[in-house]
Amino acid sequence: MSQQIANVAVNTQANVYFDGKCISHTITLQDGTRKSVGVILPSTLTFNTGAPEVMETVAGACEVKLAGQNNWTRYAAGQRFDVPANSSFEIKVEGEPYHYICHFG
């Protein structure tokens, strides 16, 4: 888990989802790769993916149910989960905010 990501360009306008329950800033690495750093406030949300995503937990914890799964799996700081392309996942955050890095592709 990275506390800081160096040598990036950061978009100054954030991405605001679900009335602010999820807020992220897009960053672009020097090789053109885009990621986002974000926060999910306590809530249960459903996200759809275009590109595949890897969600890396920076702080806090969440429970996740991928499309087609019946059970929730918990991820805490340092843990990550993969989401396939053109799919969806439910994410549940309770108590403290969930901080993440989203890697695309």
Next chain:
Amino acid sequence: MSQQIANVAVNTQANVYFDGKCISHTITLQDGTRKSVGVILPSTLTFNTGAPEVMETVAGACEVKLAGQNNWTRYAAGQRFDVPANSSFEIKVEGEPYHYICHFG
């Protein structure tokens, strides 16, 4: 107003204030200067300053009342306001989220 700030290191854990009404990510420039990029959701909040701050509006709008002032002043995209050190300001956001860059000074 900068749509992107290049050559920075971004902190992956966000700063979460007022139960998530304000969320920012700290960035560090190559010369060591720290700034933050953030969002304030619709609300009226009071912030205290240590260092002096320049708040630069990226998107959305706010109304601001500095400590000792009686009137609200409106700032929209591209506009900025200065806050002295060891002071405070009230900020009111209505409707859409307010996106900003905070320069410490």
